[in-house]
Structure formats: C-alpha cells, structure tokens
Amino acid sequence: MNTAIPVLAAQNLVVEYRQHRAVDNLNLQIPQGCVYALLGGNGAGKSTTISTFLTFNRPSSGQVLIEGESPHTNAELVRAKLAYLPENVALYDVMSGLENLTYFCTLANIRLSSDQAHDLLLDSGLQADAHQKRVAAYSKGMRQKVGLAIASAKQAKAMLLDEPTSGLDPSAANDFAQRIRAAADRGMAVLMATHDLFNAKQVADRIGIMKNGRLLEEFDAHTVQHDELEQKYLAHARGLA
Numbered sequence: 001m002n003t004a005i006p007v008l009a010a011q012n013l014v015v016e017y018r019q020h021r022a023v024d025n026l027n028l029q030i031p032q033g034c035v036y037a038l039l040g041g042n043g044a045g046k047s048t049t050i051s052t053f054l055t056f057n058r059p060s061s062g063q064v065l066i067e068g069e070s071p072h073t074n075a076e077l078v079r080a081k082l083a084y085l086p087e088n089v090a091l092y093d094v095m096s097g098l099e100n101l102t103y104f105c106t107l108a109n110i111r112l113s114s115d116q117a118h119d120l121l122l123d124s125g126l127q128a129d130a131h132q133k134r135v136a137a138y139s140k141g142m143r144q145k146v147g148l149a150i151a152s153a154k155q156a157k158a159m160l161l162d163e164p165t166s167g168l169d170p171s172a173a174n175d176f177a178q179r180i181r182a183a184a185d186r187g188m189a190v191l192m193a194t195h196d197l198f199n200a201k202q203v204a205d206r207i208g209i210m211k212n213g214r215l216l217e218e219f220d221a222h223t224v225q226h227d228e229l230e231q232k233y234l235a236h237a238r239g240l241a
C-alpha cells in the first residue's frame with residue numbers, strides 16, 4: 001500500500017444546505033494511525049464533514065477522498081473501508097451484544113466464530129458477563145464498545161466518530177479514549193468530532209478548531225498545552241483570535 005496517500009482527505013471541501021454554507025473550503029489529511037479531533041461549537045460543521053465522508057451529503061464543490069478515491073463516485077468504499085460510531089450507537093435492544101456483533105458482521109459478509117466474537121468484545125472493553133445480556137440493559141459506554149467491536153471486525157481503514165464521549169462519565173470516557181487510541185495504534189485512521197477538549201488532547205494526534213464551516217487553526221496534540229488549547233478555543237468561539 002502507498003502510505004503517502006492519506007486514509008481520509010478533504011480537499012477544498014464546500015458543503016451547502018440550500019443557501020447555507022455548512023463547510024467552507026475545508027482541507028484535511030488523516031494518515032494511517034492518526035487520530036484527528038475536530039473541535040468546534042454547535043453548528044461549526046463537524047457533523048456535516050463526517051456525513052460527507054459517509055456520503056449522506058454531497059460536496060457542493062471540492063471533494064472527500066478515502067485512500068485517494070471519492071466515495072461519491074465509488075459508493076462501495078464506505079461499506080468496505082469506513083466504520084461509523086454516532087453519538088448513540090444503533091443496536092438492536094432485544095439482542096445481546098454478542099448477537100448484535102454477529103448480526104452486523106453477517107450483514108457485512110464477515111463470519112465470526114463464537115471465540116472470535118467474544119475476543120472482539122473483550123478487546124473492545126466489554127466485560128465477559130455482559131456479552132450475552134440484552135443490549136436494552138447496556139449503558140451508553142457499553143453500546144459504544146459493541147460499536148467498536150463491529151468496527152474492529154470489519155477491519156475498517158478509518159473510523160468516524162461523532163461526539164463519542166458526550167454523556168459518558170469520566171471513567172467511561174477515559175476507557176473509550178484508550179480503546180480509540182489502541183485502534184489507531186493498530187493502524188486505523190480516526191476522525192472524531194467533539195466538544196470535549198480534554199478528550200481531544202488525551203486521544204488525538206492532531207486537533208483542528210472549526211467555526212462557521214472553516215478550519216481556523218490546527219495543533220499537534222502532543223505538544224499543545226491544555227491551557228493554550230482552551231484559550232485558543234474560547235478566543236475563536238468569541239471571535240477574538
């Protein structure tokens with residue numbers, strides 16, 4: 001594989017809803033193994049960016065690319081290469097975590113042995129005694145772990161996460177962040193929309209601040225200090241930067 005091609009890229013991306021420009025000339029590159037956190041207040045354009053990779057939206061101009069190819073000309077790319085974890089992972093409440101994992105894998109033409117399914121759930125942090133319980137009794141964090149297991153089973157090249165830690169308690173958010181980091185360390189590219197500066201700093205390699213559809217500033221998450229990030233974020237939100 002040509003490692004010079006980023007797994008996810010946005011090139012001069014513009015997305016408009018009627019007259020409203022939700023994403024305004026966005027350029028992003030997310031290579032293998034990189035977690036990119038898009039920070040921004042309500043309406044910044046984060047979810048629209050993610051939706052465009054998933055082909056729920058079409059670019060008005062510019063493009064998004066998955067390993068150098070446009071999902072808008074090759075729809076199969078989304079199924080084959082992307083995993084998506086929305087804020088609330090959609091699972092069947094009447095089935096167990098194990099059954100959900102097996103079911104969604106079957107839809108993706110992936111056959112899992114019982115041992116493989118249990119191992120995927122364990123690797124995603126779902127404790128063994130929950131595997132056979134109905135998802136209706138799961139916490140939000142437990143549902144996300146099933147979502148993560150489905151993404152791992154798919155061997156997705158990239159994972160798209162929208163507000164993954166909102167509504168999780170600090171311990172669950174920390175645990176989830178570590179799982180995301182581990183998936184990236186195994187080679188996945190991750191694009192994560194979040195309001196959570198702490199989580200972004202904890203898990204990401206790159207952090208971008210978006211407002212009114214524009215990417216205003218990017219940071220190396222390993223070197224930027226939390227205070228500096230917070231001040232920049234607030235200054236951009238108030239229009240002072």
Ligand SMILES: Nc1ncnc2c1ncn2[C@@H]1O[C@H](COP(=O)(O)OP(=O)(O)OP(=O)(O)O)[C@@H](O)[C@H]1O
Nearest residue numbers: 017020022040041042043044045046047048049193
């Ligand atoms: N389906 C839609 N139709 C019209 N306008 C939309 C639609 N979805 C989003 N928008 C508008 O596009 C802009 C960007 O919205 P988007 O949801 O991408 O922002 P966001 O950064 O994800 O915000 P949040 O953090 O609140 O989820 C906002 O002004 C929003 O009102």
